Amino acid sequence: MKILQINTTLNTGSRGKIAEQIGQTVLLNGQDSYIAFSRQGQPSNSIPLKIGTLKDVYQHVLITRIFDTHGFGSKKATRKLVEEIEIIQPDIIHLHNIHGYYLNIEVLFDFIRDKNIPVVWTFHDCWPFTGHCSYFDRFNCEKWKTECFKCPMKSYYPESWFFDNSKDNFLRKKALFNSINNLTIVTPSFWLKDLVGQSFLKEKLVKVIPNGIDLSIFKPVSSGISQKLKIVNFQVILGVASIWDKRKGLDDFIALNNIISAEYKIVLIGLTKKQIKGLPENILGISRTESVYQMAELYSLATAFVNPTYSDNFPTTNIEALACGTPVITYDTGGSPESIDADTGIVVKKGDIGGLKSAIDTIVKNPKRFSIGNCKKRAENHYNKDKTYIKYLQLYKDLLKG
CATH class of the missing domain: 3.40.50.2000 (Glycogen Phosphorylase B;)
Structure with missing residues (x-):
């Protein structure tokens, strides 16, 4: 064949x-x-x-x-x-x-x-x-x-x-x-x-x-990447996109940065050099990487993966994050909410920046519910x-x- x-x-x-x-x-x-x-x-x-x-x-x-x-x-x-x-x-x-x-x-x-x-x-x-x-x-x-x-x-x-x-x-x-x-x-x-x-x-x-996704690559991993990026003492809020624009929620991350507490650090992957230069000082921007192993390190590092997308079908980034043990926060967009359940993520109304903050706080306060094990298990059961x-x-x- x-x-x-x-x-x-x-x-x-x-x-x-x-x-x-x-x-x-x-x-x-x-x-x-x-x-x-x-x-x-x-x-x-x-x-x-x-x-x-x-x-x-x-x-x-x-x-x-x-x-x-x-x-x-x-x-x-x-x-x-x-x-x-x-x-x-x-x-x-x-x-x-x-x-x-x-x-x-x-x-x-x-x-x-x-x-x-x-x-x-x-x-x-x-x-x-x-x-x-x-x-x-x-x-x-x-x-x-x-x-x-x-x-x-x-x-x-x-x-x-x-x-x-x-x-x-x-x-x-x-x-x-x-x-x-x-x-x-x-x-x-x-x-x-x-x-x-x-x-x-x-x-x-x-x-x-x-x-x-390949679960032999996307899995919870420990590494020294937090020291390398100088974000050791932060709760990392991760965003990933191949092309960052309003549709993917770049402006929403900047607005979110203005209302979250100092314990959080937003890290965005996939930005252009021009976009990185335009970020607020306390948002860490990283250019696109083809290394799936580095992506697994970054997903594993995060407290929550936030996907404020305004148009999407079924984002692979959601399930990559789950496989690395990281809960997902997504807007109620297209098929994006289908990747999570009540113990692996939270769905927020489009454009609700306060709702994103609230969802992050909920995940931080409920580590047993939004556990590495629950997220990893969902990825193993549905997205292998x-x-x-x-x-x-x-x-x-x-x-x-x-």
Whole structure:
């Protein structure tokens, strides 16, 4: 059995690492694994296939900015990918993020339909069933349920400077994605499954398979990192993101810093050098790291992991923190609350900075309830990659059986 996955990145970022771990599961079970990607590649156990060039990406960005036709550029790059797929002849094509300025969805889906290749598509956001955005809850927009037009998210990713092409994008996606009969959608959260059921893809089979993590890496560890960072005498409040912006709650952390007591130290991972320079003096900012072992040290160091995200599906950072024995505080956003229960975290209303402070205080005052053991056990029971990603392998087999 040959499995070809397609994602924006290779073995980096949450989605790239998910694809990599699924590929490892495929390989461990004696099958062949390929991963096609556009950029930001890290070494992979699967056979990598590079899609296009940086020039192709920039051209796709340009037509998106001008014409709002994200997903309809990169024709040449996608045709070359299709030629490689013809040579490989995969039994299953597994899609992840197909937005990100690197694929032409019409070229790809027309090929898949003509060849009748079974498709598994893991939705990591809402882009597949909207006319523009990847998340619409910023404006509580529900146009995606019927037909997108006059998009309130035009100025947000994938940003368009001039035209609003959301209606045409919506109609083209609806026709294109529904043209694939042998398509199975996977969502990591029940929240997203419910949304798919209200979209133009409601007739498709949807399964829920939560994201998994490597528990041999993400586990409670002791290290000297607190001495190295000079935060030995603090209760550490940790935040992690690959890209920090208002959607991820950077402003909320700064506001939280103004009301928490001096015993707490906010540590934010994944910031740019410019963002680090702009932080208040008593917030520690650290640039992005590809070291999963360092991340495990930082999660283990924290008293609480705070995720004040305003738009999200099922953040992998939540379950990484749990696996390291750290309770999670999250806004009531998307599928983010699904990762915790009453003994492993607290859900706070979006934008409630006082609620974040109160949740932190509650966790500090109740160490037995929000214990390392409870958090670790939840991760072991629900998010062990060896248990979650084997479900994809079984799904592949079921699809090939018809």
